[in-house]
Amino acid sequence: MLQHWGRDARRLVAMVRRTRGRFAAIVGPTYRGVQYLWHLLVWSRISAGRAGLLPIELPAEMLARKGLHRAPPRLTVQGTVEASVFSRGFAEVYALLFANLQRADLLSSYRHAIPGPAFRGVYLWDSAFIAQVWRWWDRRVAQEVLLAVLELRDGDRLQHVVTEFTRSIYTQPPLVAWSAMEIARCLPRDAAVAFIQDVYPVLKDFQSWLETHRRLDNGLYAWAHPYESGVENAPRFSNRDESVMRNVETMAAPDFSSYVVLQLDALSEMAGRLGLDAEEGAFAAKAERVRGQMNALLWDERDGLYYDLDAAGIHVRVSTVASLLPLWAGVPGPERARRLVARILAPRHYGSLIPLPSVDRAERCFEKDMWRGPVWVNTAFGVIQGLLRYGYEREAGELAFRLCRGVYGVFAEERQIYEFYDPDALHTKDLRRKQGNWWKALTLGRGPQRDFVGWSGLVNTLLIEVLLGLRVEQGRVTLRPRLPAEAQGMTWVLSLADGGRLSLRSISPDRFEGSWTVDGQEFSFVTALAETVDLGDGWC
Structure with missing residues (x-):
């Protein structure tokens, strides 16, 4: 009976999301207030750990409230002065990961993840990355984080964000299929097949939706709006405060097209695991066609970068992290990859103290405001995956080490895990959030959000998988x-x-x-x- 009640309640809430009436204005704050009382207990433990009054850990009875029966991975580092910086930062990430995990509720019948306290909804690409942090702690939670995104789809479209009483008209970077395959490879064979059977039909339909609604005549992909990209105030899209935005609906995007290739590769592998040979080959062929078009249309030989291509066939010549993401998708050949790697490693471009800023440091439009220069761990993670894909393992290790040391080092100084980081300093005092946009200042503040785990938690995944180099595939x-x-x-x-x-x-x-x-x-x-x-x- 309770199970039926929960299902009926979620249906009612879904209806309210569509209507957004006075009911939502009353019930939404009330519901969140009840949640807040529980989270006070969690945050009190984390705050005590930050102050050094307690270890940064949570007791078993608190973990059990969210269905967790194992403590998170624990790291101890010794031998140098900065060793403890890694240990404490690593522990903080998992404490915040737990705090931001939501139990099954009116929003979703699955446990789901919020990026941080200020972002109380299920976000598409955030969830794809958050699942990769959970994968080393609890693989079932990692699966549920993705299943919640699929459950909250609108028809065949995966939504940008869904909260208890609001929904989005956009999608976001299509990374759930990639994330799901990363999880599936870690599972025993039968469990992997069962998980793939759950997600494959929905993700296959989402790919068809993208081909219908986001694919251009040239076979590449364009965002419907800068907000759909997740990097909305990047100089390739808008000015700093977003008062002027480019029409991106006909602009072939290197990041979007790269994400689609990753999705197609994952769908091909899923189809192969399910014995669907024809679909496996079809998705692989589609991925190769997108790669070919990216190389033909988005590569700029003079600059050695991939750029957006507008409707007039002109490159938008701004070097951003989007120019590097084709590495992750295996788009460039060896020589083009070499040129991208040289740009990545150069200190005057992307090889900063905390590496891989969102905009090339040599660009005149570089500034320490959101996606106009600061380091975002999720896109940096993607570039490092690209280095590994092309065999630049030493370089991947060096960048991952500096990225982890940067995030953990800022935590040592400021006792916070942030949404984005200063490429040149182990503090955040010079960072801004869409400066001049009064509404963003009022609702989200003037700098990066705190307690953001969130994709910033990917530093723990990088430490385990890239630096230490652990890999699990079907139990091996x-x-x-x-x-x-x-x-x-x-x-x-x-x-x-x-x-x-x-x-x-x-x-x-x-x-x-x-x-x-x-x-x-x-x-x-x-x-x-x-x-x-x-x-x-x-x-x-």
């Missing part, structure tokens, strides 16, 4: 460390939620020794940078 564990020379002398001990324990020490540049312990069995090893160590199976 491998290690491929990429810690840079700066990490020499540091000892990293990672205790995973499922019971595995990794110890890794840099004994010289590019040389490591360590051990892997699971079920009381310890395996010792010595290895080199980007050299794979098979740690065995039976852990998942």
Whole structure:
């Protein structure tokens, strides 16, 4: 009976989202007020941890309130002055990840994630990234975070954002399929197939929707509005305060087209796992066609970058992180990839203290305002994935180390995990949020949002997967460390939620020794940078 009541209540709330009447104005604040009382307990624990009064951890009974039965991964780093910066920042990310997890409620029948306290809704691309942070703690939660996005779709369209009583007319970067396949690879075979069977039909229909509503005649993809891109005040789209916005509906976008390629690749792999050979081949062929058109139309040979292409066939010549994302999707050939990597590593372009700013530092329009210059961990994560895809593993490790050290270092100074970061400093005092836009200042403040985990939590995923190099595929564990020379002398001990324990020490540049312990069995090893160590199976 309770299950039927919950389903009926969610249907009522969905109807209210469509009508937005006086009922929503009354019930919305009341419902959020009840939630707030529970979250006071969570935030009091986190605040005490930040002040050093308690470890940054949550008791088992509090975890159980949200259906969690294991503590999060725990990291201990020793050997240098800054070692504790990594340990405490890593713990804070998981504490905030838990705080921002919502139980099944009137909004969704699944547990779902909000990016931060100021963003109390289910966001499409945020959820895709948040699921990758959850994947190393609780894979079922990671799945539910994505299933909530699919449940809240409008027809075949995945919505930009849905709250208890509002919905969006837009979509957002189509990254759920990519995220779902990353989760599926970590699951035992039968569980992976079951998950794929749940998500594949919906994601297949979403791809068809994009082809109908967002694909241009040239085969590439265009945003309906800058807000749909997630990077709305980027100089390729608008001015700083968004008082002037470009019409993007006919502008082929390198980021959107890259995300579609990632979705098509994921759909192809899903179809293969389900034994749908014809669909596997069809999606793979579509991905190759988009790659070909991107190389033919969006690449600028003079600048060595991918640019937006307007309706007149003219490139929008602004070097932003969108120009680099085709690496993630495997678009460029080796020589074009080399030119992109050179730009990424150059300090005057993207190789800053905290690397991979949202706009090239050499651009005249670079400024420390939202998507006009600050570092966003999600797009930086995508670029690092691109480096790995093309075999630039040393470079990926160096950038991941500096990105993690930057986010954790700012936490050490300011006791906050933020929405975006200053590429040149371990503080946020110079950052702005759409300066001149009074409405954004009133509703979201003048700088980056705090407690944003959120995609900023991807630093933990980068540390586990890129720096330490752990990978799990159908229960088999491998290690491929990429810690840079700066990490020499540091000892990293990672205790995973499922019971595995990794110890890794840099004994010289590019040389490591360590051990892997699971079920009381310890395996010792010595290895080199980007050299794979098979740690065995039976852990998942």
